[in-house]
Amino acid sequence: MPDVRTPRRGRPTASSRADLEDAAAELFLERTYAATSVADITQRAGVSRTTFFNYFTAKSDVLWSTFDRNIGRLAGCLAGAAAETPAMAAVRAAFLEVVSPIGPESVPWALTQQELMGTREVLESSGLRRFMEQAAVLRGFLARRTGIPAADPRVQAAAFAALGAVAAAAGAWAGDGVGRRPLRDYVDHALSPVCAGFDAAFGADGGTQRG
Amino acid sequence: MPDVRTPRRGRPTASSRADLEDAAAELFLERTYAATSVADITQRAGVSRTTFFNYFTAKSDVLWSTFDRNIGRLAGCLAGAAAETPAMAAVRAAFLEVVSPIGPESVPWALTQQELMGTREVLESSGLRRFMEQAAVLRGFLARRTGIPAADPRVQAAAFAALGAVAAAAGAWAGDGVGRRPLRDYVDHALSPVCAGFDAAFGADGGTQRG
């Protein structure tokens, strides 16, 4: 991981990504995501509108910043899984590891705003990009492990099922309010039956198909 | 089904939805979806830009018109399923029925453009809305049939898995070019193992849980 700080040369950063996130957070609570413009955010943060796009590629990125900070490790966790572990069990373990550092405070905006606006509208703003990215990661891993081509419907079904379970878990977690247990528990409970089922199916014909 | 034709009163429609679709189809082939603006489409069709939004709610709707024309029947097909049929088997049958009328000619733009531009960019434009809508339909049906709450991760996993399998089948179908078999075959082959697996899981504890 490159050290972001101490950029030896050039003008030092005045505004930070965190400043913009904070300003956006205030406004999202005051008037929801849809009613907040990028100009509103930068105005509150005291910077120009252009600066926003130096830190985020899109307005919707703010909704997903917590998600984005953690999901990147999924591929690495999968790569580090023991070879003996069944494929979907490894997927489950990887998700648990990725999700562990997310405390009860840092609920992604993508989830909390879900309650204020319709689910779809929030997710439409670039939720699918993230979904498909992680689906591709899972498909690649499952294809390697089971020997089934990544394009096989069974592989895609397994990837989508896992992501769906995780999404449902995250939704339940966000909806449980302040008394919520760690996200890790929700994800664990959600993935257990799904992964077990697919591992059984993959073990039956998928595993043998490879050798 | 309401008779769309012979609208007794008012000015008759000069341009039709099909005209706009045709104009858009030409332009998508000439310069891809992204490089085609709504103004381009309406100009080629010989109508004003405003008219476009009388027929489509968004530019991306053109990509999905074939899909939209057929998917609406999914809920109805599910409702008409025999009570004895296992839940996911009914889902499979419903998808096959919905997909049957789609001939080898009418490949949705959402799929063909997938090859020209990156998959994500096309799907980002409101593919998720459709995905989530159908996921909600499936969740509702599965919840009714199995007695498991619709919010349960297993239900969402099953719904996502089925949709993922169908999406993979559609992708393979579109990618197979002119010699492709009917879409129905691809979907059948893709859903069979997935639905069987989930029905086994639901039958184990889901079915008995209801009574």
Add this chain to the structure above:
DNA sequence: CGGAATAAATGTACCGCGTACATCAATTGT
């Protein structure tokens, strides 16, 4: 025949997102 009533099509104006690019400002190294 001649007006309502209705509905499609147009024109206009606008807002917000995202991009491109030139310019300014602040810091480091020499």
Add this chain to the structure above:
DNA sequence: ACAATTGATGTACGCGGTACATTTATTCCG
């Protein structure tokens, strides 16, 4: 002191999508 570098700003633009008033074409009915 001066160049190089890097962040911040300003400006302008294109496109998608919305709102709304206006025009045009048709049917119904007196």
